Amino acid sequence: YESLRAGQIVVDMSTISPEATVKFAERLRGKKCELLDAPVSGGENGAMAGTLTIMAGGDERTFQKCLPLFQAMGKNITHCGAGGNGQRVKLVNQVICALNILAMSEGLQLAGSLGLDREKVLHIVSSGAAGSWMLSNLAPRILQNDFRPGFMIKLQQKDLRLASEAIAALGENFPGTVLTYSLFTKAVEQGLGEQGTQGLINVFKQAKGRSGEIAPSMTPK
Known part of the structure; x- marks a missing residue:
């Protein structure tokens, strides 16, 4: 300065x-x-x-x-x-990215839990309405157990914190952002912060077989 x-x-x-x-x-x-x-x-x-x-x-x-x-x-x-508007647009971008990462992670975890061939599932859903940048670029890394970072979980969590602060100032309700922020925070707490954002799926893997829920407040009754 x-x-x-x-x-x-x-x-x-x-x-x-x-x-x-x-x-x-x-x-x-x-x-x-x-x-x-x-x-x-x-x-x-x-x-x-x-x-x-x-x-x-x-x-x-x-x-x-x-x-x-x-x-x-x-x-x-x-x-x-x-x-400031460049940063505001970036926060919108990061919220959408996080929700896409969550959708990808949960979908692949569900496919595995159902006993499906995840490579075949990825091929099918990528060519349909569910296709996305995340599925094309990050899902193959998940299937290869490659969690090297292109963008780290701890940085995505930081961006979601900034988005959450902006939302709090608005006084409006954005439940998807609340959920993804809680999951990325949990990932950081579990020591996954330096993995790539595709490592969010490891939160599901660590929770599998344990009692309790990943995000109880967001789980349908």
Whole structure:
């Protein structure tokens, strides 16, 4: 911060609180600098291929100045409006990702519990209405017991915490986010935090055969 000079642009591509982003932008304006919040989506493969989705918040003219930089890293690049909006869109993205990961994990766990060939099940459901990025990219890793991280469970849990804080401020009800946040938190507590997000299925595996429920408050009576 101290070394910044007037006219410089700071681009924050991490995922942090939208409110913190707005405060950082105010501080930078005090030094006559601009901040763009520009978190990304697309995973490890997107980063390596330069095909990331980039969602940017901040001044439109500043965004245009930085567009060549973004185009070197991504393909789907969108200016989302005011500062903090890039982070807000990323939180929406992370909620949807988490729910997809949960659906994938629970579906594959169910297939195994029913005695089905999980590879055949994956082939079938991936080509139908249930198909998703998660099924195409993460489910094969699960079947190979490959839990190396593209994106770690503890980082997904952190993002869901940020989303939960934003939801609490709204005073609205988002039960899917509540459930996924509790499950990712349980995964971290069980020592799975540095596994890839596909490792969420290990929460189900560890619970199998034990009494009790993974998320009792969300279980139908």
